[in-house]
Amino acid sequence: MEKNIRKPFGYEPIIKREDLKKGSKRKKEEVGDWKKALLNIWRLVDEQRGLLITVLALVLISSILTLLGPFLIGKTIDNFIIPMKTEGLATQIGFLLAIYAGTSLTMYFQNFWMVGIAQNTVYKLRAGLFNHLQKLPVSFFDKRQHGELMSRMTNDIENISQTLNSSFIQVFSSILTLGGTLAVMLYLSPLLTALTMIIVPVMFIAMRWITRRTGILFKEQQRAIGELNGMIEETISGQRIVKAFSQEQRMKEEFAERSDKLRRTAFWALTYSGFIPKVMNMLNNAAFAIVAGVGGLLVLRGDGIVTIGTIVVFAEYARQFTRPLNDLANQFNTVLSAIAGAERVFSIMGEDEERDTAENNGDIQLKGDVEFRNVSFGYAPDTDGYTIDDVSLHVREGETAALLGATGAGKTTIVQLIARFYEVDKGKILIDGIPIDELPRTTLRSQTAFVLQDPFLFEASVKENIRYGKLTATDEEIEAAAKKANAHEFISKLEEGYDTMLTADGSEISQGQKQLISIARAFVADPVLLLLDEATSSIDTVTELEIQAALEKLMEGRTSFVIAHRLNTVKKADTIYVLDQGKLIESGNQTDLIAQKGIYYNMLQQSKL
């Protein structure tokens, strides 16, 4: 018990003094970001603005009706109950009922439409973010944890969703009520109103003090959620390895650490933001005291400016004044955390898309002539140097090129450059004589099929997975492709054949079978350029031999780049390129290279050992 009572004050602070010191500068940036984030959301509301105005009109009506009700009840008491008059009472009550029904109706419809507006906006935001992600370069994804990005799509956007759902109406109706009450107060007694307004600057100072902290804290909180999500996603995706290495304990500890960081930031965010309504309450109470105390003293002065009646009524209004103020303060928190989320979302929206300077001038039919001219490329050239160093090669239309070399020699990088996943740092890649960066990506990729080292299958049916190569493929085409890739046999043995659903874990089919499916996918795609990166590495050699003929047929008439370690696959290539640490050291066909007695020859010898 004792520990739990001390603990709330024992959390390690998140915000350091320096954060607040440089606060003024940081603050400015943040305000800029806020405005941008809010503006961006406002843009998404877009064509729903008409509806939004309707909602605002309804809020106005329901606010008026809400005020009208009590007023009319007062009248009813004065006009009917006190004189004990029953005639006309029915009409009066009927009228009141109508007003209340009106209140309920307007309230329902304003919320009904607002939910629609909010969720449409959120939907657009999500879809927009997702579509933007599709345009980002591969290097963007290399640097980030999946779970962290997922968190932006869900947790951060959820914050925005909640704010739009409820805060918008709340804020508007609070402002209305606030304005109305203030007007009445001014009418009753400008002097007392002025006195009550003493709290306003105090309020602003307090709010500034709090929001400077919560602004930072909410951001930290969303970041902590993102990091935690990243860790969860990675652990759960790699659960098999966690088990095989009995690392459950370690994962638990690491999880506890991140989870605790989230607890800490969230604790401070909640605590500080929890201050706002409390401070409001206190100011409200203080205003009360000022009205009663100072007002009372003023009455005593007897100059008639303030009377007892004024104080009584005024106190009531001062109470009414603070309710919307309190609501506003509470909403302020929701809005703050939504802004923290929005900033994270829009920071991704601000990431540069894959550069595509070329205009999409119709469909160019590629022939498939690929040339590298002194190409150098590094994933982080400044620190790690070049992965591909001054490579020149020329593969002509319809030829097959094999890339060979030790692991890490840069083979995969070369084919990834052809697919233009990355931009070269030096030199040029020409496709059909056109520099690759002058070729629209759509043109290039729509005529390229890439079979990747790690086959990826979606959580969908086998059929859908093959169809991914060509979305318009008929079932017959899919089956034909599967037959060519030697996948048909095992697929037909599955419980539901081509309609068998694959799970994310994919344990029901083997790695080799996954490769067969991804080869079938390439068959369906019918590309001009074929990039095979270890496409058959997990397939047994008997099956490989069987699909070899089919693969050769596939490569016929297409320019193909093949990466394989089994020399059998490589031998028939028109040109074999041998790479070593990013440099091209040998090239030629099988006979040339054997004659050269260079590295290839050595490799051939070794493979027989």
Added chain:
Amino acid sequence: MLMKTVFSYAKPYKWPIIIALILMLIELSVELIQPLLIAKIIDDGITAGDRDTIILYGSIMMGLAIVALVSGVTNSFFAAHAAQSFGYDLRQALFRQIQSFSMATFLRFPTSSLITRLTSDVTMAQNILFMGLRILLRAPLVVIGSLVMAMLVNVKLASFLLIGIPFLFIFLFVMARKGVTYFASVQRRLDRVNRVIQENLQAVRLIKSYLRGVYEGSRFSKVADHLRKDTVKAFRMMELIMPVLLLIMNGSLMLVLWFGVGVVSTGDAQVGEIVAIVNYAFRITGGFSMFSFLIVAFSRAQASSVRMEDVLLAEDDREVIEPGVVENGEEKRGALSFINVSFHYPSHPESVLSNVSFTIDPGEKIAVMGATGSGKSTMLNLIPRIFTATSGEILLDGKNINDWPLEELRSAIGLVPQQSVLFTGTIRENLAWGDPEARVDELEAAAEKAQIHSSIQRFPANYDTRVGQKGVNLSGGQKQRLSIARALVRKPAILLLDDSTSALDVKTENALWEALEDERSTMIVITQKIHTAQGADRILLLDEGEVAAYGTHEELMELSALYRKIAESQLDEEVAEDGKEHQETLRLRTDH
């Protein structure tokens, strides 16, 4: 029971919760006392013309305002602590539970859904606790207090207010139940959204190379649209609460007014009493309107709790891992035998392995071959009990693996999976997975054996180079070698290599096998390559989940047509080229 399991995690925070509630009550009472004090100022101060009384009560009011502030601020600390710690404990419990799932149980939950449960669902439960500590008590207090006060003023009139209340409760109950169903489907939709994003991120290269960005966009739009529709449906349903509530309460108020005239005229009530009751009715309405918030929060929390309880209460088939429980401290010898082992995946009835039997002596090296999908990887996964055999027995050092403590069993095994899985962190950290206590030189020795040491040394930060998620910044071969090194770090009694050299060039691979020669561990190597198999003591040939042959290369060449076929698929061309030389190397290899 409603959220019972989930909220049992709030128990340790009983005291912070109670303190927070008390502080909230103090705040509330200050609010209620203020009007009384104003009355005092008016009656005893202004009317009596007493300056001092005005100043006194004015100061008391100020003082109380400060008391309220202090208790409010303190409440923030306790409420935040209770809510966050509750959420933390809940997350912790969920994560622990997931870690203890057997693979079979684990696969019942899609990855994306586990992620949602660990984050979004926890937040929902946490929200209701936090809200509860700030307004939950307030709403019923206001409603009950006002009702009681109204009854005290005039029972007859106040009873009209009660007419609506049963309807209200039934209505709120129905809405809460509907809310739970609706919000549960919202959370399920969120799972789908998560799944599509996760797939999209994992398959980024595939999607780009097939130019499927737009298609993926439309796929995502679909799930996001479902989420939108269900969210709208749920919230629109919930938005009914407030208007209906107001209508019922205001209707009751009309009854008070309608019958009020009669009651006043018979002298059973005073006009002032009606005014008071009308005032209380306003307060009751105000109190009830807080309920609409609470019901939304409650429904969401309840829906999420059910989802979390699915995980928390999944009792079937948990892995019991007791660290440090070692039955016999001696090092395992690594003798392994399979006796009539059959297996099928829980979700699929077709058997993957049937009646597999074989034995491996300690220190023996076995190669496993077979067609794609013949059950090789599955067989390896049964040894560290990633999956449990459906029937039959697997013995390690003569004892059924089910009888070994799991921790001890797995610590004796080094598994190198087919698809290298690395984690975000440095290379050193990834290697230390094998054995967290391994010294630097041990890590380096393992890396050296796995032929990755020199590559690592070429990396900019050596062993401290950071690996991206799933090792994106490494080449396929580097990932495979790191994952082999990770297994070697354990110094396992049994080393399982699941076709883990497919991305290695021949030279590196040969060097690797050479280095592994000295390992004392029993080795099971899945391979496609005959020449790798030749280096093994015996070869196990699987065909459609059954043992087709088991013996040395020569025996198999003689006995198994299937094996010959595999051998031919790799040898014929080379033999055709320079057959003589090859015969020599064949002999050389088998001499080992």
